[in-house]
Amino acid sequence: MTAPFMTRADAYRDRLQTVLNRVLPPADHYPARLHEAMRYATDGGKRLRALLVYAAGEVLGLPAGRLDAPAAAVELIHAYSLVHDDLPAMDDDDLRRGRPSTHRAYDEATAILVGDALQALAFQILADGDTETPAAAPGRLRMIRILGEASGSLGMVGGQAVDLESEGRSLSLAELEALHIHKTGALIRACLRMACAAAPDADAGACEALDRYGKCIGLAFQIQDDVLDIESSAATLGKSPGKDEANGKSTYPSVMGLPAARERAAELFTQGREALAPFGALADPLHHLADAIRLRSH
Ligand code: GRG
Numbered sequence: 001m002t003a004p005f006m007t008r009a010d011a012y013r014d015r016l017q018t019v020l021n022r023v024l025p026p027a028d029h030y031p032a033r034l035h036e037a038m039r040y041a042t043d044g045g046k047r048l049r050a051l052l053v054y055a056a057g058e059v060l061g062l063p064a065g066r067l068d069a070p071a072a073a074v075e076l077i078h079a080y081s082l083v084h085d086d087l088p089a090m091d092d093d094d095l096r097r098g099r100p101s102t103h104r105a106y107d108e109a110t111a112i113l114v115g116d117a118l119q120a121l122a123f124q125i126l127a128d129g130d131t132e133t134p135a136a137a138p139g140r141l142r143m144i145r146i147l148g149e150a151s152g153s154l155g156m157v158g159g160q161a162v163d164l165e166s167e168g169r170s171l172s173l174a175e176l177e178a179l180h181i182h183k184t185g186a187l188i189r190a191c192l193r194m195a196c197a198a199a200p201d202a203d204a205g206a207c208e209a210l211d212r213y214g215k216c217i218g219l220a221f222q223i224q225d226d227v228l229d230i231e232s233s234a235a236t237l238g239k240s241p242g243k244d245e246a247n248g249k250s251t252y253p254s255v256m257g258l259p260a261a262r263e264r265a266a267e268l269f270t271q272g273r274e275a276l277a278p279f280g281a282l283a284d285p286l287h288h289l290a291d292a293i294r295l296r297s298h
Contacts, residue, residue, distance in 0.1 A: 005055055005285035006292055012071075015064060016050045019072045023125050037106045037114045038121075042079045044097040048221075048293065049074045049191050055285035056195030056210055060202055065132030070143050070194035073122040077151045078187060080118035081160075083111050090164065091243065122147065135198040142197035150190035159183025163249070171250035177219070184225070185218030209275050213286060216272030221293055223265040226251035227258065232298065269294050 020042055027036040050071035057067040086093040086101035087108060094104050103111035126144050129135065135143070149155055159182030166179065192214035196207040229244050230253055244251045252261035272290055276283035 005051075005058070005288040009051055009292075012051055012054045012064070013047045015054075015068070016047055016071055016075065019068045019131065020075070023072060023121065033106070034110060034113055034117065037102060037110050038117055040105055041083045041102045041111075041114050041118065042076065044099075045075070045079070046296070046298075047075060048289075049078055049188065051289055052188065052191035052214070052217075052286075053195050055289050056192050057198065058285045059210070059279055059283050060195060060199045060206070062195070062199055063133050066135055066198045067195060068131040069125050069129065069134060069140070070147075070191075070198060073126050073143070073147055074187065074191055074194065076118045076122040076125075077147065077156075080115040080122075081151075081156060081187075083118070084115040085160070087111060090160070091247070093243065119151075136200060139197050139200060143194045146190050146193045146197060150186040150193075155182055155186030155190075156184075159186065166250065168248040169250070171255065173255050176250050176252065176255055180219055180222040181215075184222040185215065188218035188221060189214035205278065209278050210286075212275035213272045213290075216268045216275065217290055217293060220265045220268035220272065223252045223261055223268070224294070224296070226253055227261055227265070228296075228298065230258065265294075 024039055024042065025035045027039050029035050053067050053071040053074060054064060057064065082096055083102045085091050086096055087103055093101055095101060099105070101111075102114055106114075123144055125131075126140055126147065129137070129140050134140070151157065153161070159179050162179050163183055166175070171179065189211065192210040193207070196202045196210060226244065229251065243249075245254070252264065256264065269290055273287060276286055
C-alpha cells in the first residue's frame with residue numbers, strides 16, 4: 001500500500017457504511033421509529049475513528065476485514081456520545097453534522113434511547129465476530145475491554161462528567177488536559193489499541209508506539225476542536241460555533257491564549273509522528289491521517 005492513505009479513505013468510509021448498514025436493524029424493523037433514529041444518528045461525520053482503526057490495521061499488516069468490527073463499534077460509541085452530548089441536559093445543541101441533532105429531529109426520550117441502543121450494539125458486534133476474517137475470540141475480548149474502559153467512567157463518560165461539573169469555573173491547564181484526555185482522547189486512543197488487539201502476534205513495542213501516537217493525536221484533536229470552535233462558522237463546522245465560551249467552558253485558547261493553543265496542538269502532532277519512527281515508511285497511513293486531522297476545518 002504505497003499511495004497516500006487518504007486516497008483510500010473514501011473506500012474505507014464506504015466499507016464502514018456497508019458494515020453499519022448490516023449491523024444496524026432495518027429502519028422498518030420493530031420498534032421502527034427507534035431504528036430509524038439510530039440510523040439518522042449514525043449517518044455522516046468524518047469517520048475519523050474508523051479510519052484510525054483501518055490505518056493502524058494497515059501498519060500492522062492486517063486484512064481490512066479484521067478491522068470492520070472495531071471500526072464500526074467505535075463509530076457507534078462516538079455517535080451515541082454525540083447524541084447524548086447534544087441533549088438539553090448536557091450541551092443543548094440543535095445542530096450536529098450539519099442538520100438537526102437527534103433530539104431535535106425526533107424527541108428527547110428517543111435520543112436517550114438511541115444512545116443507549118447504539119452503545120449496546122457496539123459491544124454486541126465486537127462479541128459476535130460476524131465480519132469478514134474476524135479477530136479470534138481472545139482478541140475480540142480484549143477489544144471489548146479496551147472499548148469499555150475508554151468509553152466508560154474511566155474514559156469518555158468520566159471526562160464528560162468533569163466537563164459538566166466544570167462549567168462556569170476556570171480550569172488550570174493541568175485540569176483541562178486531564179479532562180480532554182478522558183473526554184475525547186480516550187476513545188481516539190482506543191482505536192489504536194483495538195487494532196493491536198486484532199493482531200494476534202503484534203509486537204509489544206509496536207503497540208506501545210501506536211498507543212503513544214493515539215494519545216498525542218487524541219489530545220491534539222481536542223485542542224484543535226477548541227480552536228475551531230472560535231475560528232469557524234456554523235456552515236463549516238456543521239454545529240454551532242462559540243458554544244464553549246457561551247457555556248462558560250474553559251478551553252485551550254481561553255486558558256493559554258490562541259497562539260499558544262495552536263502551538264501546543266502542533267507540538268502534540270509532532271510527538272505523535274515521532275512515536276511512529278520505529279515503523280519507518282510502514283507508518284505512512286497514520287502520518288497521512290495525522291496530517292488530515294491537523295489540517296481539518298470541521
Ligand atoms: C455524552 C457520554 C457522553 C459523552 C460526550 C465526546 C463527547 C463526550 C462529546 C462531544 C462534545 C464535543 C463536540 C467534543 C469535541 C470533540 C469531538 C468529539 C468532536 C466531534 O468529533 P468529530 O469531529 O465528529 O470526529 P464527526 O461528526 O466528524 O464524527
